[in-house]
Amino acid sequence: MIPEASDLLEPLARVVRGYYDDLATVAGRHGLSTTQARALVALDRPLSMSALAEHLVCDASNATGLVARMESRGLVRRDPAPDDRRSKVVTPTPDGRDLARRIRAEMHSVHGALGDLTPTERAVLLPMLDRLGDLLADRHRRGR
Amino acid sequence: MIPEASDLLEPLARVVRGYYDDLATVAGRHGLSTTQARALVALDRPLSMSALAEHLVCDASNATGLVARMESRGLVRRDPAPDDRRSKVVTPTPDGRDLARRIRAEMHSVHGALGDLTPTERAVLLPMLDRLGDLLADRHRRGR
């Protein structure tokens, strides 16, 4: 029995749902929305406003309010870019970095489920996830 | 080299992101939010308001507005439940069913990426996704 692409859609959707439910739970526990949690994790490296919006796949105008709320909570800073006076660089504060680290660590359902796999299963799954992630990113980069 | 659970986190996050970006694109193309798209796909079978809210992992009060908007677009109907006069049953209209079918079919990035895998890769990945989905659902059902 060779599975078709469509046979994998529903199982993949279930995994995606499990991941997002866990992220939402952990983010909510710290008073963050999933968008803020995603932004904070992405800000592992400083990003301009537009680069952040691109990462979150939303309009640049949304980043203004999003970053403003995170800034007012002391999680990030917004500094003028040194090379381009139109641009701003968003950098996490030490508090922001701590929280990002905690969010990653506290995704217990995802972490635990991956830990419940046998080492052999993990060794099989890892390259498949990498490959699928590459293929999805490729298609996203081209015209979707 | 035996991968740890944490080694799989980032690859899994990439796959999740690819899936959601595709869903958002397809939903937006039809003037739906991702929540409405998820609801419409879930309504493959009629659900009560509370069952729908549970599926979407949101408060029951949200379902009221969500279904009202979908109803005003002619995608679903809200009928009194036959057995319990407090309850209502949400059913997709023919238009709603069509749109749900189209959304599933138009997730080209996900569908295409799965199709880019070799048959052997799909045969390897399918049971792993099922297993991971089961583990995530288990942990969600217990206390997260």
Add this chain to the structure above:
DNA sequence: TATTGTTATACTCTATAACTATA
């Protein structure tokens, strides 16, 4: 002219709390 970020606006999603009509 084009780009970066912002503001204004409007709509949707989301949770909480209070209400109603049933059970």
Add this chain to the structure above:
DNA sequence: TATAGTTATAGAGTATAACAATA
């Protein structure tokens, strides 16, 4: 008393359009 659904409210995410400052 408890449950199903609704309403009211408030905060957050989202896109569009228009704008200022800069490139």
